[in-house]
Amino acid sequence: MPSLKDIKKRIGSVKNTQQITKAMKMVAAAKLRRAQEAAVAARPYAEKLQSVLSNLAMREEGDSHPLLSQRGKGRALLVLMTADRGLCGGFNANVSKAAERFIKENEQGFEAIDLTIVGRKGKEFLKSRVPENIKQVHENIMAEATYKTAALLGQEVVDAYQAETYDAVFVLYNAFQSAIVQIVTLEQVLPIQPKEVEEDTADAIDYIYEPTRGEVLADILPKMVEVQFFRALLESNASEQGARMSAMDSASRNAAEMIDKLTLQYNRARQAAITKELMEIISGAESIK
Amino acid sequence: MAEKLKLEMVTPYKRVLSQEVDEITAPGYLGELGLLPGHTPLLTTMKVGELTYRQDGDLFHVAVNWGYLEVENDTVTVLVDTAEKADEIDLERAKAALGRAEEALKTLSQEDKNFAVMEAALERAVIRIQVAGKKVR
Numbered sequence: 001m002p003s004l005k006d007i008k009k010r011i012g013s014v015k016n017t018q019q020i021t022k023a024m025k026m027v028a029a030a031k032l033r034r035a036q037e038a039a040v041a042a043r044p045y046a047e048k049l050q051s052v053l054s055n056l057a058m059r060e061e062g063d064s065h066p067l068l069s070q071r072g073k074g075r076a077l078l079v080l081m082t083a084d085r086g087l088c089g090g091f092n093a094n095v096s097k098a099a100e101r102f103i104k105e106n107e108q109g110f111e112a113i114d115l116t117i118v119g120r121k122g123k124e125f126l127k128s129r130v131p132e133n134i135k136q137v138h139e140n141i142m143a144e145a146t147y148k149t150a151a152l153l154g155q156e157v158v159d160a161y162q163a164e165t166y167d168a169v170f171v172l173y174n175a176f177q178s179a180i181v182q183i184v185t186l187e188q189v190l191p192i193q194p195k196e197v198e199e200d201t202a203d204a205i206d207y208i209y210e211p212t213r214g215e216v217l218a219d220i221l222p223k224m225v226e227v228q229f230f231r232a233l234l235e236s237n238a239s240e241q242g243a244r245m246s247a248m249d250s251a252s253r254n255a256a257e258m259i260d261k262l263t264l265q266y267n268r269a270r271q272a273a274i275t276k277e278l279m280e281i282i283s284g285a286e287s288i289k
Numbered sequence: 290m291a292e293k294l295k296l297e298m299v300t301p302y303k304r305v306l307s308q309e310v311d312e313i314t315a316p317g318y319l320g321e322l323g324l325l326p327g328h329t330p331l332l333t334t335m336k337v338g339e340l341t342y343r344q345d346g347d348l349f350h351v352a353v354n355w356g357y358l359e360v361e362n363d364t365v366t367v368l369v370d371t372a373e374k375a376d377e378i379d380l381e382r383a384k385a386a387l388g389r390a391e392e393a394l395k396t397l398s399q400e401d402k403n404f405a406v407m408e409a410a411l412e413r414a415v416i417r418i419q420v421a422g423k424k425v426r
Contacts, residue, residue: 038302041302041303041304042301042302044299044304045299045300045301045368046301048297048299048359048366048368049357049368052332052357052359052366052368056332147301147302147370207330207331207332207359207361208329208330208331208332209331209332209333210317210318210319210322210331210332210333210334211318211319211333211334215334216332216333216334216357219334219357220357227301230301
């Protein structure tokens, strides 16, 4: 049986932990709101660009631009988005495991699969499991998920693709569903696959192109890649905050439960001590009589 | 024929504008571009420059930076990297950026890959200052 002092000490330490998890939850909640707003604000741009691109690509032959042409299965690049920091539930583990699975499943399909990892946690998870696949690691870029960051990433990938270093590029990230639900999502970035548009609406629009259709397309395609990375970054960021918020929420709740249990134990021990003392006094008084 | 154009301006960060306007002048790839209601469908890239639109007799100016412009059914969609309305521009910052770009250009040689970057920055700063001077009257 632990002494009164011991129990009191434990209550104190659990309380401290609870304070930290509570604070982390608050911070995550505030960050989540901002990240969510950013993700929502980025949607119209991506959607418009997508529709413009679909319109354009439909009129072009399949392989009129290198970024559109299917080159068959050669070397693939997988861009994995994780967080730099932990304490966010299964956020990093889920997406990292999915990356490992992707590599295992597609080993036969491709000559090689290279990994570019965004975020420290993904690197830590995968460096012992698939060390030979990791080609590049970007750390600490999540904190400022700006368009510029995504653009740099996008340009790098487009350059590598055009130099035929890779024949297919995928991105793997946590899509934001709600604060509790994140969905691990795999998207093909390159070659670009424009969404099909309905025929009848497409007929109505025949643009004048300035300077030419080809040049507009050549301009817009790399942009599409950048935007896709930007969206993945924002979604992943929002997901991370959401995951951390719910993880810290349940941690705080567990701490509260533990404090209740310990308090009960403490009170019982206190009462037992008092009873014991009383009995000693009474029996002492008895013996004097 | 519709009387008005619907102007939608979007950047990766937010929807900047969504308004009914009478007339738009945009910096197209092949030069200034005037758009009125009833324009044929058009898709063009845009240069760094100044986009102007007229709404109920008032002229509004927006500094835009690289993008696309699509006209379709009297809806003008502008996709740009950045867009700043005249009254949103921080003139001090723009001037500082101009100064920095000018300094950098003096020291860099034309072959340096940073040259083009700084030149673009210079262009943006000039446009921003120009647009900031034209607040709505």
